[in-house]
Amino acid sequence: MYPGRADSGVAASETAHPQRHVLVVDDERELADQLAHGLSILGFAVAVVYSASDARLQLAARPDIVVVITDVRLAGEEGLALAEDIFHETDELRARGVVVISGNASAEDAARAERAGASDFLTKPFRLHEIAKAVEVAAKQAEARRLQARGRHTISASLPDGEVSREDLTARLEQVNAELAPQIASGAVPPEVAQCVTEVSQWLRASGAALSPVSDGREAPLKAWRDIEEGMVRLEELVRAYGPAVSGPQNDLELGTLATEILNRVAQAYPDCTLRMEPNMPAIAVHTERCRLERILELCIEVMLSHTAHSNALRMRLSSVPGGDGDWACLTLQAGLETSGDELPAGLPQGDEGGPLASGVAALRFFSARRLAKLEGGALSSSMTPSGFAVLRLSLPVQRIA
Numbered sequence: 087m088y089p090g091r092a093d094s095g096v097a098a099s100e101t102a103h104p105q106r107h108v109l110v111v112d113d114e115r116e117l118a119d120q121l122a123h124g125l126s127i128l129g130f131a132v133a134v135v136y137s138a139s140d141a142r143l144q145l146a147a148r149p150d151i152v153v154v155i156t157d158v159r160l161a162g163e164e165g166l167a168l169a170e171d172i173f174h175e176t177d178e179l180r181a182r183g184v185v186v187i188s189g190n191a192s193a194e195d196a197a198r199a200e201r202a203g204a205s206d207f208l209t210k211p212f213r214l215h216e217i218a219k220a221v222e223v224a225a226k227q228a229e230a231r232r233l234q235a236r237g238r239h240t241i242s243a244s245l246p247d248g249e250v251s252r253e254d255l256t257a258r259l260e261q262v263n264a265e266l267a268p269q270i271a272s273g274a275v276p277p278e279v280a281q282c283v284t285e286v287s288q289w290l291r292a293s294g295a296a297l298s299p300v301s302d303g304r305e306a307p308l309k310a311w312r313d314i315e316e317g318m319v320r321l322e323e324l325v326r327a328y329g330p331a332v333s334g335p336q337n338d339l340e341l342g343t344l345a346t347e348i349l350n351r352v353a354q355a356y357p358d359c360t361l362r363m364e365p366n367m368p369a370i371a372v373h374t375e376r377c378r379l380e381r382i383l384e385l386c387i388e389v390m391l392s393h394t395a396h397s398n399a400l401r402m403r404l405s406s407v408p409g410g411d412g413d414w415a416c417l418t419l420q421a422g423l424e425t426s427g428d429e430l431p432a433g434l435p436q437g438d439e440g441g442p443l444a445s446g447v448a449a450l451r452f453f454s455a456r457r458l459a460k461l462e463g464g465a466l467s468s469s470m471t472p473s474g475f476a477v478l479r480l481s482l483p484v485q486r487i488a
Contacts, residue, residue, distance in 0.1 A: 106130055107133070107150045108125060108130050108153045108154075108221055109132075109134075109144055109145065109148070110122050111135055111154060111157065112136065112187070117210075119134060121155070121217065125217070125221070131377050133148070133377065136161075137160060137163075138156075138162065138165065138167070138168045139162065139163070142171075145172070145182070147326050148326075148377065149323075150377060151182060152182055152224075153183045153224045154168075154169070154172055154185070155184075155186075156184065156185075156186060158188040158190075158199070165186065166186065169184045169204055170201075172184055173202055180232065181228045181229075181231035183205050183228035184202065184205065185217070185224050186208070187207075187217075188208075188209055205224040205227050255290065255291075255294040255314060255318065258318050258322070259290060262322060263287060266328070269328050275328055279453045279457075282442070283321065286317055286320075286447055286450065290314055290317050293310060320447055320454070323450070323454050324453060327457040327458055337373070338371040339371060339374060340371050341415050342370060342417075344380065344383065346363060349363075349383075349387055353387070353391060353400070359400055360400070363402050370415045372462075372482045372483065374462050378462065382458045382462070385452075385454055385458070386480055389443060389444075389451050389452050389455065390420075391421070401419070401422065402417070404416070404417050404418075406484060413484040414482065414484060416479060417479070417481075418479045418480075420471065421475055422471065422473065440467050440469050452468070462482055464480065466479070466480050466481075467481075
């Protein structure tokens with residue numbers, strides 16, 4: 087029903103953006119898989135599900151998904167109902183675009199899709215470049231909505247009374263604590279994570295209540311609200327990390343290449359930091375979901391870059407280590423002086439995994455990354471070198487060593 091290859095003349099660089107994550111929802115499994123494969127070739131990060139219920143689980147666990155492609159009719163529930171919920175019920179700060187597809191389109195279906203907020207309605211069969219273009223348009227619209235929502239939140243934070251932001255903070259905190267409470271009570275959330283959540287929640291409440299109007303300039307309160315927003319985002323991410331484990335397509339991914347790509351991208355926000363990748367990194371593949379591995383790496387790198395204020399370099403090393411049940415890929419990051427003579431450790435974590443390298447909101451990055459690593463059958467450990475520089479080690483089971 088749809089050509090599973092890119093049309094001649096349609097290049098990945100012309101069509102996709104590496105940051106755009108797409109969810110395909112279709113109960114015709116062969117079509118869904120072909121569509122995901124074609125979009126992946128063009129550079130999109132694609133997850134596939136075959137029902138509306140599974141789509142809802144993915145969307146709850148994956149805030150990075152920016153576009154949903156759904157068929158009009160799905161087993162058990164209409165795709166248009168899913169589209170309506172996505173468009174009208176999703177927080178604008180995490181707005182998503184919707185593209186509707188159908189094999190038996192009608193004028194009424196097209197009209198309903200438009201009312202549901204879909205940016206495009208395509209009739210099967212369609213060409214790959216057509217759906218890729220539709221996804222691009224939907225992504226840009228969703229990103230514009232997110233940007234506008236962030237602007238509205240910034241403006242509300244600068245209002246004299248700040249009551250809108252306080253109400254939003256209170257509601258979001260109550261939701262986070264309600265979702266985490268059963269996990270904490272059951273012991274699913276480790277005590278050190280639960281303690282951190284409690285401390286951050288108390289800090290957020292105190293900070294929100296302490297903010298008061300100022301008559302001369304608004305930089306201080308605006309910065310404070312940005313700090314609060316960062317804390318809430320990290321808490322909500324931790325909730326998702328401890329939520330239902332939803333996995334997309336599994337692939338063999340070369341860890342060193344992906345880590346280098348993400349390191350260079352994230353480090354753009356730290357122009358004074360020197361990046362050093364150990365030469366001749368081995369080609370080690372891990373079998374996992376790309377989106378989850380990307381987020382683990384982003385979190386780990388963000389944790390380490392936060393330590394570069396006391397240093398001027400971030401070093402990365404990748405090695406393979408034999409274990410009792412197979413080989414492991416060990417990615418080691420060290421924040422330290424460029425001239426530091428400390429040798430980057432390459433072994434597996436021994437004994438205690440070590441705690442976060444920072445406290446408060448910054449620690450939530452570490453806890454989220456460690457939880458996601460465990461879902462992949464791996465581990466995340468931290469330590470300090472004799473010279474006092476921070477080291478973070480991510481260990482994942484190896485699928486294949488080239």
